[in-house]
Amino acid sequence: MTLISLVITLAVVGLILWVINNYIPMDGTIKRILNAVVVIVVILWLLSVFGVIGPIAGMRIG
Numbered sequence: 469m470t471l472i473s474l475v476i477t478l479a480v481v482g483l484i485l486w487v488i489n490n491y492i493p494m495d496g497t498i499k500r501i502l503n504a505v506v507v508i509v510v511i512l513w514l515l516s517v518f519g520v521i522g523p524i525a526g527m528r529i530g
Contacts (some may be wrong), residue, residue, distance in 0.1 A: 469517055482508060 470487050489499055515521045 474517065478510070481506065 485503065488502070493501075512521070516523060
């Protein structure tokens with residue numbers, strides 16, 4: 469994955485999260501949970517892209 473596509477992907481994810489936070493009415497607790505989940509998923513994805521952790525498809529939960 470090139471650096472340009474990485475930056476574009478992060479910008480699109482940020483834009484979508486901003487639109488959801490500003491234009492979709494929901495409780496503040498749900499917004500915080502949604503933001504936390506998105507941040508955790510993006511961090512795991514970035515770690516996988518840079519090779520710090522293995523591929524996410526190979527991870528097992530439980």
